[in-house]
Amino acid sequence: MPGLLRGVARTAVVAGTATAVSGRVQRRQAAKFADRDAQTAADRSRAYEEDMAAEEPAPRDEAAAPAAAAEPPRDMITQLRELAALKEDGILTEEEFAAQKAKLLA
Template identity: 65%
Template sequence: MPGLLRGVARTAIIAGTASAVNGRVQRRQAEKFAGRDAQIYADRQAAYDQQTGYQQQAAPAAQPAQPVQAAPPSDPIERLKSLAELKDKGVLTEEEFAAQKARILAE
């Protein structure tokens, strides 16, 4: 019996040591890969931020600033004249002009 007990004890010690070493190796690898993954994420985020930053800077430059227009005159005749000027300049299409003219005349 003492030989059997000694064998069981030796197996238990070896198994316990193996489990402890395995757990330590897994923790170390997890920390290593977590650091690597965090670095990859940071690099990708920086590249994304840089790319979107360029797009945000380019977008306002691509679109010219619209001048602030004054409130339309309250007189319907003046409003129709200013509407006709916009149509003559090409700002309004014929359909838009007709729709706005109908709206002014309906008021």
């Protein structure tokens, strides 16, 4: 019986030691991986912030420019006729008409 008791005790000590060592290794690896994951997350966050800072938002005037460019251009002859009608009605003087005509033809 003492031999059996000694064998059981030895087995208990070996199993307890193995469990303690295994737990310690597992905690150490978890801490190492947590540090590495935190560093990776910080690097990604920093890179994202740098990318966002590098991009400049488009000014609102430039955003409206494509909409204005989408309008069909007015016919030059139609615009000249409108200017002539305004001159005939006395709304434009001869000098104003000449300036607008030169601007339109330029």
